[in-house]
Amino acid sequence: MTQNKTAIVLGGSGSVGMALLAELFRDESFDAVIALLRRSVPEAVTRARAAGTQYREELIPEMTPETLRARTLEAARAVEGELIGFSVLGIGAGTRKLTLDEHRAVDVRLNEAFAGALRDSGRVHHLAFMSAVGADPTASAEGNGAAGMPRYARVKGESEEAVRKSGPEVVSIFRPATILGSKHTPVWLGKALGLIAFMTPGKYQSVRTDQIARAMIAVTKRRPAHSAIYHYPEMMELIGGS
Secondary structure (H helix, E strand, O other): OOOOEEEEEEOOOOHHHHHHHHHHHHOOOOOEEEEEEOOOOHHHHHHHHHHOOEEEEEEOOOOOHHHHHHHHHHHHHOOOOEEEEEEOOOOOOOHHHOOHHHHHHHHHHHHHHHHHHHHHHOOEEEEEEEOOOOOOOOOOOOOOOOOOOHHHHHHHHHHHHHHHHHOOOEEEEEOOOOEEOOOOOOHHHHHHHHHOHHHOOHHHOOEEHHHHHHHHHHHHHHOOOOOEEEOHHHHHHHHHOO
């Protein structure tokens, strides 16, 4: 590949992932997009063609840390020009029913493998990574793992630690609260949160999938020298300044 600027994306089939791919296709600063996926996403292929963006899906049906690492290294080393990493991979629903190890297997281990492969490729300086508000690796591991519960916060915190430790020099971490436009967020909840937005602390404000995507892309254009964490107010600032 001979593009000047390429995005390599993990988690592109989810609600935020689809929004991220759509924004990358629209953004003229990216010449190509590579998506690491368990299965093809026809909608993304169609959007990429319409936008004229070179898009390649790397399908990994059995996605283990080992296979993901190998395929990420292979894809990264084949790219010419600037390469930027994005991960929005995470279990969006049903975490209440998972064991702690099952949740970690995706949110922690797969993201750790992806971040480590980007670093070891020698091609990636910056990774934009989506976590969640309240992420805390010291939170209790007891109880169920539903979103908003201590165990959920612990897994998200552990994923942040793993990605920072194993990943590229700069990791920009995005911590959204309730995600509007996600298939896992009921419409009624989004409307209810809108009514009380005026009294909701800044970092707990609900945020749309496309806003997260635009903020993640915007931070890569700033070429930050250091890792940082972005909640809702910082995301809005990034979007406003992009």
